[in-house]
Amino acid sequence: MRADTDLTAPTPFAARMSVEQVEEGLALAPKFDADGLIPCITTDASTGEVLMLGYMNGEALQRTITTGEAHYWSRSRQCLWHKGATSGLIQEVVELRIDDDQDAVWLRVKVASSGASCHVGYRSCFYRSVELGGPSGEPTRLVFTESRKSFDPKDVYGDAPNPTQV
């Protein structure tokens, strides 16, 4: 939570009391990890394609629920991240799901503009498939599944630092 969050406001999250309540209950009781984050799988609501895996802190999850637009926690920039605020590629929430032990979120979205969600310019962040099979003595090979980028990252992000860390 950011320092300017109103801590007197009622929390939208229930306390985690028992395995039965967490797995079979009707209250949202998310489990955040040691860094205060929960992973979020984001898919295209119409095609089912996985667009990205992001992370949310409590504020990002709360804002996603209340505004209907995807918010994440940027681990590279260490700040709340309203997806599309810079690029225009806003993700409108169609459905938000929580998993059995409530430590992962699945977001089904409709993406604005070009429909892309990947900072490299592709539609999905998962634009390469892994060759299956036995060891060859060489590193496992990748095959591109998208033939061209949906946008030019330089046009959209300019000189902003690349979030990928080696």
Place this chain on the structure above:
Amino acid sequence: MRADTDLTAPTPFAARMSVEQVEEGLALAPKFDADGLIPCITTDASTGEVLMLGYMNGEALQRTITTGEAHYWSRSRQCLWHKGATSGLIQEVVELRIDDDQDAVWLRVKVASSGASCHVGYRSCFYRSVELGGPSGEPTRLVFTESRKSFDPKDVYGDAPNPTQV
């Protein structure tokens, strides 16, 4: 890696050298987190439904690639986990993808038997959706998206400990 892994075998993973290589290259160079794990989104290859979010260590990822059946690292049991070894609900890999910065995996699978992947008995671990909208003063409510379980966990797992941790 387990102690009995053959560390003299050639690694199937490339070293991470640059942002360009990681994002645009043709060699698998996964990034494991501080615990040695990479998150894995698993979807039903025919319906696109997200079944689960699991985690893999290097050995689990390597075995998934070489055997064509999903292997994970069980964080609750702290061991390599060949999905379906107990339940029969083997996940046959149809496609394996890696994301832009190679720190997340997307597995498209065909599930054996009942087609379920959730230890609670549902088809997907994401069997509840979150009600969207403004704060009501109450915890956010959940709605079940599957009306009945695909199997009875007691029949399949017997007295094995529940992996959900409060």
